[in-house]
Amino acid sequence: MSLIQHLKENKEKILQKWFEEILKTYPPETTQHLKKNNNPFANPIGHTLGESIFNIFEGILEERSPDELISDVDQIIKVRAVQDIKPSEAVNPVLLLKSIVRTEFEKIKNTAENREHYAVIDKIDHLILLSLDLYMESREKINEIKLSEYNRQYYRLIQRGNQGQNN
Amino acid sequence: MSKYVPTRKNLLKSIEEESNFLSGLTPEKEWLDTPISFRPGNWCHGGKPQVIESLDAPNPRKWSPNDKDWQLPANWQKIIHQGMKDQLDKSRTLKIFMDTCVRCGACADKCHFFLGSGDPKNMPVLRQELIRSIYRKDFTLGGKLLGRLAGAREMTEDVLKEWFMYFHQCTECRRCSVFCPFGIDTAEFTSMARELMHSVGVNINWIMEPASNCNRTGNHLGIEPHTFKQMVESLVEDIEDVTGVTVEPTFNRKGAEILFITPSGDIFADPGVYTMMGYLLLFHHIGLDYTISTYASEGGNFGSFVSHDLTKKLNAKMYHEAERLGVKWILGGECGHMWRVIHQYMDTMNGPADFLEEPVSPITGTKFENARSTKMVHIAEFTADLIKNDRLKLDPRRNNHRTVTFHDSCNPVRAMGMVEEPRYILKNVCNNFHEMPENTIREQTFCCGSGSGLNTNEYMDIRMRGGFPRANAVKHVHDKHKVNLLTAICAIDRVTLKTLMEYWVPGVEVSGLHELVGNALVMEGESERTEDLREDPLEEIEEDEDEDI
Numbered sequence A: 001m002s003l004i005q006h007l008k009e010n011k012e013k014i015l016q017k018w019f020e021e022i023l024k025t026y027p028p029e030t031t032q033h034l035k036k037n038n039n040p041f042a043n044p045i046g047h048t049l050g051e052s053i054f055n056i057f058e059g060i061l062e063e064r065s066p067d068e069l070i071s072d073v074d075q076i077i078k079v080r081a082v083q084d085i086k087p088s089e090a091v092n093p094v095l096l097l098k099s100i101v102r103t104e105f106e107k108i109k110n111t112a113e114n115r116e117h118y119a120v121i122d123k124i125d126h127l128i129l130l131s132l133d134l135y136m137e138s139r140e141k142i143n144e145i146k147l148s149e150y151n152r153q154y155y156r157l158i159q160r161g162n163q164g165q166n167n
Numbered sequence B: 001m002s003k004y005v006p007t008r009k010n011l012l013k014s015i016e017e018e019s020n021f022l023s024g025l026t027p028e029k030e031w032l033d034t035p036i037s038f039r040p041g042n043w044c045h046g047g048k049p050q051v052i053e054s055l056d057a058p059n060p061r062k063w064s065p066n067d068k069d070w071q072l073p074a075n076w077q078k079i080i081h082q083g084m085k086d087q088l089d090k091s092r093t094l095k096i097f098m099d100t101c102v103r104c105g106a107c108a109d110k111c112h113f114f115l116g117s118g119d120p121k122n123m124p125v126l127r128q129e130l131i132r133s134i135y136r137k138d139f140t141l142g143g144k145l146l147g148r149l150a151g152a153r154e155m156t157e158d159v160l161k162e163w164f165m166y167f168h169q170c171t172e173c174r175r176c177s178v179f180c181p182f183g184i185d186t187a188e189f190t191s192m193a194r195e196l197m198h199s200v201g202v203n204i205n206w207i208m209e210p211a212s213n214c215n216r217t218g219n220h221l222g223i224e225p226h227t228f229k230q231m232v233e234s235l236v237e238d239i240e241d242v243t244g245v246t247v248e249p250t251f252n253r254k255g256a257e258i259l260f261i262t263p264s265g266d267i268f269a270d271p272g273v274y275t276m277m278g279y280l281l282l283f284h285h286i287g288l289d290y291t292i293s294t295y296a297s298e299g300g301n302f303g304s305f306v307s308h309d310l311t312k313k314l315n316a317k318m319y320h321e322a323e324r325l326g327v328k329w330i331l332g333g334e335c336g337h338m339w340r341v342i343h344q345y346m347d348t349m350n351g352p353a354d355f356l357e358e359p360v361s362p363i364t365g366t367k368f369e370n371a372r373s374t375k376m377v378h379i380a381e382f383t384a385d386l387i388k389n390d391r392l393k394l395d396p397r398r399n400n401h402r403t404v405t406f407h408d409s410c411n412p413v414r415a416m417g418m419v420e421e422p423r424y425i426l427k428n429v430c431n432n433f434h435e436m437p438e439n440t441i442r443e444q445t446f447c448c449g450s451g452s453g454l455n456t457n458e459y460m461d462i463r464m465r466g467g468f469p470r471a472n473a474v475k476h477v478h479d480k481h482k483v484n485l486l487t488a489i490c491a492i493d494r495v496t497l498k499t500l501m502e503y504w505v506p507g508v509e510v511s512g513l514h515e516l517v518g519n520a521l522v523m524e525g526e527s528e529r530t531e532d533l534r535e536d537p538l539e540e541i542e543e544d545e546d547e548d549i
Ligand code: SF4
Pocket: B110, B111, B112, B113, B123, B124, B127, B169, B170, B171, B172, B173, B174, B175, B176, B177, B186, B187, B190
């Protein structure tokens, strides 16, 4: 059986496992809430993570290019960029999939599949790098909006100051 | 970034040894023992000594929350104990709140800071527990005898630091209280904790400095009267550019019928200024006899984020000014906590304002009975009444370039029940309006994440986290209905939601309600309007649709 086929057949189980692994960064009191509450507005983190990993996994199975998955990776990274975690942890969700896929692969290991295995893994690696880039972008965005909020708050004063300089 | 990113060596060490999913370890400590750590982005600067001195407040000194030594007074524990005792004696509600919680957990997942951070100490019930554990130790027999077993603990410097962190991750929005079967209000715990911290000199500059400015010059930024007046006048010029109409506000005019007070953000902040332009157009449209004070030039009350006395002092300024000018009543602009103070505290603090008259709309004759005692009417109520009585000439098509949703600001909706008036106005001034999901609006609204004096730059990470539930709901209507404008009746919202949108939902702008009213008002003698108040081009209006104008 090919790896992709195997992953497709076990899609639900794999997604479940992936989701649970991601939630391990959160304290146990929180995990319950993130897992159980299905309302997207009452559980924005759980919902955003759940939906994004679903789309990413599907994208991989359908052999879409990582660039097409950028908005789903972005959703995960935006959330993680403002949590109390290190950058390595922020991008870790994608990395976690790699180890899950490897475990699955070992179940069906043979040489032909080996190549396929690496192709899949490479794609995931690509996504990991993308994640890091996006993470940095989010941090930069924070700095940018700090400045623009400052400008808006003092909007009229700055305008007056500028006028004064021009006169 | 560099301060935040760990070194490679530390990173490897932490990956191997600490709890994370690379090591497969999960946190082992109970929440009460999980120590806090200050890092850039998760704390606000402490009050500056000159600011604290100007308010005659305790323990002025140069300090920073990430200092090891907070330079507390020698007897700080005693001061906190006594302060807690005084507050419990004064407020029966607080005592009941301390004793009543049954830990049912209904509030646990209702706080936006919990939902956006996943940090259990942001569950309202645990936030309360940060104080309740001390209360048990100091004021209950069980806690005195059994200590930890009864959920009691000693007041230590670490606990104080934890208070500082988590009572500044509560915006006093009161969403949690809506879900508590006993109506226990975590905001009361937060204001108690902030007041106790303040009594030993632990506070944040972003709250203290505006409060001090307000006390000195009448507004947050400390703008002097002549500058304040010039700023309003520059808005008058902008209005003339867009509409061809010259509005004529007056300042400090004795004998005017109405004193108009709004948050100073409406005078100098973007996009608040467009809301101010809306008010000025409205008053001109109906020929209102009003004046603006350059001394009571601030509706917001930063005192309410730190102590009872300071709240009272800043609130009293508005009433003194109304009395000095001899107006009949006060009309208040789109503000959040100003209305909380007016509705919930003003009467017992500084009221009743018997020197003023019971507010009656000079245009429609409507008596605003709910303002009988405070003598202050909310602009949304005032305008809704004008529309209801058909006193405004409106063309909602002038807002056709906007697809609007409405954010219920915590204070007007939960502290004064202001739910339908803004919606009624919106539906009359624009054609494209979509509500966000039910469990994120009205009484269940999600806070902007930056209220109660937390709207400072250095706190951006926490603010973006706290605002995520709100942003998530905006994203939903943005994706589904192409909403491109988020409207709110609070000055803090107008600044901070814009920031929130830039991070989470780019493509959504933020406005006040009266900006849209201003766009829609058909003024006598106006020139043809091609731009809105922001000087953005209007959508073409098909003339054959022009039947009601
Ligand atoms: S008052 Fe608001 S911010 Fe504070 S705990 Fe309750 S929901 Fe959270």
